[in-house]
Amino acid sequence: MVYIRRRGTAIVESVSxxxxxxxxxRVFTLPxxxxxxxxxxxxxxxxxxxxxxxxDATDAVYLFEFLGQTNAGPRGGIFRxxxxxxxxxxxxxxxxxxxxxxxxxxTGSQPMLTFSARRIIDRFQATRPREAPRDDxxxxxxxxxxxNPHRE
Numbered sequence: 001m002v003y004i005r006r007r008g009t010a011i012v013e014s015v016s017x018x019x020x021x022x023x024x025x026r027v028f029t030l031p032x033x034x035x036x037x038x039x040x041x042x043x044x045x046x047x048x049x050x051x052x053x054x055x056d057a058t059d060a061v062y063l064f065e066f067l068g069q070t071n072a073g074p075r076g077g078i079f080r081x082x083x084x085x086x087x088x089x090x091x092x093x094x095x096x097x098x099x100x101x102x103x104x105x106x107t108g109s110q111p112m113l114t115f116s117a118r119r120i121i122d123r124f125q126a127t128r129p130r131e132a133p134r135d136d137x138x139x140x141x142x143x144x145x146x147x148n149p150h151r152e
Contacts, residue, residue, distance in 0.1 A: 022101055056092055
C-alpha cells in the first residue's frame with residue numbers, strides 16, 4: 001500500500017531565479033515539507049520555508065497540486081508526496097538552516113533538480129501569466145490599433 005504524504009511546497013521567485021534548497025549540495029528541491037496533523041498545507045509551506053531558509057513569508061497563494069513519484073520511506077514502506085504548491089512572497093536573505101546544506105536559485109538549467117521540483121517548476125512557468133509587450137516609446141502597454149470606420 002502506498003501512503004500519500006501531505007506536503008506544503010513554496011515557490012519563491014526573485015530576479016535571481018526560483019529559490020531551491022539542498023540537503024547534500026548536489027540535488028536541489030523546492031522549500032517545503034510534510035504537514036503536521038491539523039496543520040494546513042499552506043501553513044506547512046510557510047513553516048518549512050522559515051525552517052529551511054530563515055525567510056519570513058509575507059504572503060502565500062495556492063497555485064496547484066502535484067502528486068510526486070513513489071519513494072521508499074526512511075523507516076520502510078512506500079509513499080508519494082501530494083504537494084500543495086504555493087507562490088510565496090518572503091522577506092530576508094535565504095541561508096541554509098537545519099538539515100539544509102545549500103540554498104541556490106534555479107535559472108532554467110542549473111542547479112540539478114529532483115524529479116518533482118523540475119515538474120513543479122515547469123508547470124508553474126507554463127501557467128503563469130506572461131508580461132504584456134511594452135511599447136519602447138512610452139510606459140503604456142501596447143494595444144492593437146483599431147481601424148477607423150470613418151476613414152476611407
